[in-house]
Amino acid sequence: MDFSSTPGYHGSREIGLNAWLIGFSTLFYGLRLFVRISMTKSPGLDDGIAGIAYVFLLFQSMTDIHSVSFGSGAHLVYIPQGILDEFFKALTIQTLVYFWAVALVRFAILAFLSRLSQDRSITIISWTVAVVILAQTIAAFIYRLTECNQLEDIFKPQGPQDAHCVGAADHNKMMVGHGIVGIVVDTILLLLPIWVIYTKMMWSKKTLQIILVLSVGFFAVATGIIRVILIKTKNFETDVTYEMPSLGIWTNLEGHVGLWCGCFPALQPLLRMVPGKLCGTTNNGGQQNEKISHDATKTTYEGSVVYRNEADGESQRAIVSIDMGVGDREMQKRDASPV
Incomplete structure (x- = not known):
């Protein structure tokens, strides 16, 4: 259904941004595979995990684009109840996919670290971070699946009167907690490869260039911070279809930028x-x-x-x-x- 004529509509931005994200992620991951398979002859586990993450991110962005036809970007008062049901179904699916998409991006970066260095201290830190990522993802995924007494109810619109589901405040607390842990993990994943390169490799102008490339990961950390701030400050209960795209843009950026940062080091040759x-x-x-x-x-x-x-x-x-x-x-x- 087309809501572009409704007052205040901004769903077109959602479509445009996700189209660019899909295009850049396809380009960078495709170049990564070309370098690893055709040039350096060194495909690895990190490439495979990144490929699965790419598929999840692609599905997440496509679901976001599709949700525009269910009223995403339009004010809630202009959306029929039947269409609103489809919006919440798409939103729930998107959230569940998001948990695993960002987790796989982080796992891919950890797998890259094992190629970069097998130093014992780096290995211990990497495995510790991997356990934290897995525990965080499983906990958030299960919590979202069990927010209502009946599984099918998590895909339906929920209001303050729905005692059979957790309230929006509790849901937001879970999402904020997931986001804060993600920010800490992303910061570690940003600093570890920079530290390895700085301490283990011959210092040169090219080394500095590589470190600067990896420093793009600061933007991934920044997107996570902005996303947490939006969850805490915006009121999604009163006009969820209008407000949610603002959060969705940063949610999708977080995963896609993380994938790009994992691809950039492989593109050096x-x-x-x-x-x-x-x-x-x-x-x-x-x-x-x-x-x-x-x-x-x-x-x-x-x-x-x-x-x-x-x-x-x-x-x-x-x-x-x-x-x-x-x-x-x-x-x-x-x-x-x-x-």
Whole structure:
């Protein structure tokens, strides 16, 4: 049903934003697979988990777009009761999918960390965070499923008179709690790879560039903070169909931006090829074409050498390439040699 002619309607923004989110997520994840499968020949568990997260985020955004036809973005007074029932059904499904979508995005980043470093302290922190994410997701998912005495009632509109369901205040407390834990987890997931790169890899201009790329994750943390503030400050009971899209925009941004941040480090080999393609040369002292070769133990970029040694956990830094001088390369060779 079309509500675009109703006063104050803003559902079109929901459609436009989600279309852009789907497009960018498809682009970044597609490039990630291209690099991992075709260029570095190193697909891993993190790519598979990210793929499942991408499917969940795609479904979440498409459900958000579809909910516009059920009155999302229009004032509640203009929506017939039958259409309103469909709106609440879509909203509940969206919430349940959201819990697992953001959890899978975070799991994908943790799996990437295991490729980047197998340091014992990083492993312990990663497993601890993984347990927290899993516990948080299961608790929120089960709570949402059991908010009403009958399972089918969670898909229906609920008012203050519905004693058979938890009140809106209790529901919002759960969502705020889930959001706060998510902010803490996202902050840890942002800082861990930056710390690993800063402490374990050769310092160079390229290292700084990689850290700056990872720092885009600050925006993912910011979206989580804004989302929690909206849940606490907005009154969704009086005009839920009109107010909910404002929250939905930040909810969808949180998951999609998290997926992008998990994809960016894998795109470093592709990004390094761009200057060479545009200029015809790369700067290995200045004049040689950039070439890529693969064998069982190393990936070589003229101007960069990154060694991969299965016995050395830190050699998983091959995911990104860093400009190194001749002396640095010799040191890297010794570090990568079997003990």
